Amino acid sequence: MGRIYQFLDERLNLTPLLRDITDHPVPDHANVLKTRSAFIYCFGGIAFFIILLQALSGVFLMLYYSPTPEDAHASVTYIQNETAFGALLQGLHRVGASAAVIMVLLHMLRVFFTGSYKNPRELNWVVGVFLLLIVLAFGFTGYLLPWDQKAYWATTVGLNMVANVPLIGDFLASALRGGNEMGTLTLLRFFVIHVMFLPALLAIFLAAHFFMLRRQGISRPL
Numbered sequence: 001m002g003r004i005y006q007f008l009d010e011r012l013n014l015t016p017l018l019r020d021i022t023d024h025p026v027p028d029h030a031n032v033l034k035t036r037s038a039f040i041y042c043f044g045g046i047a048f049f050i051i052l053l054q055a056l057s058g059v060f061l062m063l064y065y066s067p068t069p070e071d072a073h074a075s076v077t078y079i080q081n082e083t084a085f086g087a088l089l090q091g092l093h094r095v096g097a098s099a100a101v102i103m104v105l106l107h108m109l110r111v112f113f114t115g116s117y118k119n120p121r122e123l124n125w126v127v128g129v130f131l132l133l134i135v136l137a138f139g140f141t142g143y144l145l146p147w148d149q150k151a152y153w154a155t156t157v158g159l160n161m162v163a164n165v166p167l168i169g170d171f172l173a174s175a176l177r178g179g180n181e182m183g184t185l186t187l188l189r190f191f192v193i194h195v196m197f198l199p200a201l202l203a204i205f206l207a208a209h210f211f212m213l214r215r216q217g218i219s220r221p222l
């Protein structure tokens, strides 16, 4: 490992870059090894870890999932019953979706109650709000994918709510639905949004979130 790193470092001068990313001691008030109440500063990191697990389990689920009304439900049942570790992966992905929302909300509460949204971190709070919306959108689009009765009717209700958005509601709902009826296009669109659009958006907003975090450092204790 050392020799591979040396080989790459000689050619790409990686060390200053890695120092910049990793060489930041955690201050005592945010360090669980030094201050017990610092666990509240872990919520953002735990949310990030869960999101990484979601991406990993999602990629494996995609190997078998088929986004058509004819096959979707059967493919999920197949994953659960016939594939190696399929039930575990699918369960992890489903529970992970709720866990991600809960951790992001806890993280947001921590940021709020420690006043960390104030100057100079206002922009990072705004980026955070977009992150929350993206995580919720993952949940909304993912819920339809098993294409069972619960998924179908929950999405019907959800799209009716979208249609009530002032001015653009009807357009937005029919764009998401792919017409006036829920069907092949709805499932395909939700799938593509879930596995292409949202991951790309999430990556961009997370990069901005972490960039600002590195530039500004963690907020000081109250």
Ligand code: HEM
Pocket: 040, 041, 042, 043, 044, 045, 047, 048, 051, 104, 107, 108, 110, 111, 116, 117, 121, 124, 125, 126, 127, 128, 129, 131, 132, 135, 209, 213, 217, 218, 219, 220
């Ligand atoms: C995908 C969701 C999110 C992830 C993975 C994430 C990750 C993180 C991480 C790892 C930190 C470092 C400190 C900590 O963990 O507490 C952080 C800080 C911060 N986050 Fe998030 N975050 C997310 C969503 C949000 C949301 C929803 C908000 C607020 C609306 C937010 C606002 C902030 C702010 C203002 C900081 C700086 C806090 C400080 O300096 O004390 N984040 N985020």
